[in-house]
Amino acid sequence: MNIMDFNVKKFAADAGTFLSRAVQFTEEKLGQAEKTELDAHLENLLSKAECTKIWTEKIMKQTEVLLQPNPNARIEEFVYEKLDRKAPSRVNNPELLGQYMIDAGTEFGPGTAYGNALIKCGETQKRIGTADRELIQTSALNFLTPLRNFIEGDYKTIAKERKLLQNKRLDLDAAKTRLKKAKAAETRASQLNSAHLEGDNMVNFSYMLNFLHVKWLKSEQELRITQSEFDRQAEITRLLLEGISSTHAHHLRCLNDFVEAQMTYYAQCYQYMLDLQKQLGSFPSSYHCNNNQTSVVPVPSASSNVIGSSAMTSSGLVMTSPSNLIDLKEGSGSRKARVLYDYDAANSSELSLLADEVITVFSVVGMDSDWLMGERGNQKGRVPITYLELLN
Numbered sequence: 101m102n103i104m105d106f107n108v109k110k111f112a113a114d115a116g117t118f119l120s121r122a123v124q125f126t127e128e129k130l131g132q133a134e135k136t137e138l139d140a141h142l143e144n145l146l147s148k149a150e151c152t153k154i155w156t157e158k159i160m161k162q163t164e165v166l167l168q169p170n171p172n173a174r175i176e177e178f179v180y181e182k183l184d185r186k187a188p189s190r191v192n193n194p195e196l197l198g199q200y201m202i203d204a205g206t207e208f209g210p211g212t213a214y215g216n217a218l219i220k221c222g223e224t225q226k227r228i229g230t231a232d233r234e235l236i237q238t239s240a241l242n243f244l245t246p247l248r249n250f251i252e253g254d255y256k257t258i259a260k261e262r263k264l265l266q267n268k269r270l271d272l273d274a275a276k277t278r279l280k281k282a283k284a285a286e287t288r289a290s291q292l293n294s295a296h297l298e299g300d301n302m303v304n305f306s307y308m309l310n311f312l313h314v315k316w317l318k319s320e321q322e323l324r325i326t327q328s329e330f331d332r333q334a335e336i337t338r339l340l341l342e343g344i345s346s347t348h349a350h351h352l353r354c355l356n357d358f359v360e361a362q363m364t365y366y367a368q369c370y371q372y373m374l375d376l377q378k379q380l381g382s383f384p385s386s387y388h389c390n391n392n393q394t395s396v397v398p399v400p401s402a403s404s405n406v407i408g409s410s411a412m413t414s415s416g417l418v419m420t421s422p423s424n425l426i427d428l429k430e431g432s433g434s435r436k437a438r439v440l441y442d443y444d445a446a447n448s449s450e451l452s453l454l455a456d457e458v459i460t461v462f463s464v465v466g467m468d469s470d471w472l473m474g475e476r477g478n479q480k481g482r483v484p485i486t487y488l489e490l491l492n
Contacts, residue, residue, distance in 0.1 A: 124270045136269055136273050173190070459483070
């Protein structure tokens with residue numbers, strides 16, 4: 101029974117406090133009550149915290165979109181995270197494309213130029229997919245997780261203390277209002293005391309005056325208590341908000357980690373594609389684009405005595421028609437040439453090359469204009485002219 105009485109009293113007290121705050125908040129909005137303003141430093145800290153929260157949420161969400169463009173996959177990962185379970189591993193887009201290319205190349209035949217090229221491209225795409233997976237994991241751990249911890253942890257604590265500060269401020273202003281009303285009532289009563297009262301009227305008035313004085317003293321005591329609670333809560337909130345600067349410094353370190361992860365990813369992708377470009381040099385026809393773009397194989401200028409000066413045709417294809425190649429093609433002599441880039445032979449009719457080595461080259465009747473016959477000791481085979489530089 102005593103516990104029930106205590107709960108009822110507590111409920112009544114909480115309801116009274118809530119009603120007092122609601123009345124004070126409404127009167128402030130209507131301009132009928134004064135409002136205690138926070139100091140400028142605290143207001144700036146609150147604004148900084150709110151700004152940090154807004155932009156952190158936007159950056160975090162857009163980073164998630166960048167790393168995982170598929171919204172269904174993001175929802176699935178979110179559900180598994182809330183269930184505290186590991187999301188199942190799935191094949192990403194580069195890996196899937198790479199597997200399709202490998203399967204197609206195997207079907208067409210690894211011995212064919214197109215099939216071999218598809219297999220090489222597919223293997224490169226799968227390596228890019230692995231790098232993409234590593235980027236996602238690294239970014240999630242070093243960048244997204246700290247941002248999410250701030251939103252779901254530190255800022256929630258700040259918001260809770262900020263709300264508590266708002267309630268303490270409402271209690272303080274309500275206490276000020278009650279004290280102001282008590283003082284006004286006592287002042288009016290004192291004015292009436294100057295009038296001549298007799299008998300029972302005088303007794304009743306004395307009781308009323310004492311009651312107003314006690315109420316005034318109680319309001320003063322309540323104001324001191326609410327002022328103390330407000331000041332203490334303002335200090336707690338200020339200490340929390342001053343930690344935003346440390347949060348910015350931490351997020352800066354996380355941002356550096358994210359940039360480094362991206363730099364590693366793009367460097368890996370560039371190297372993979374550079375290696376693939378060299379491998380595809382074994383398929384000369386694939387290095388002539390049909391989309392009005394120049395060839396991806398580097399073509400040195402004629403001024404450096406390189407085989408194959410560039411000439412752009414009306415269709416946008418890069419053709420090689422060097423002046424010193426005519427004598428070599430039509431004659432039966434041979435010339436020394438330096439290898440510009442590494443080259444892997446696609447079949448037994450070609451000769452693998454190493455950058456900076458010197459070989460002997462000569463022309464064979466009926467050979468494609470983009471190729472010469474190369475000779476290194478007892479080894480002989482076709483070599484692409486765009487990989488060579490004639491020596492005097």
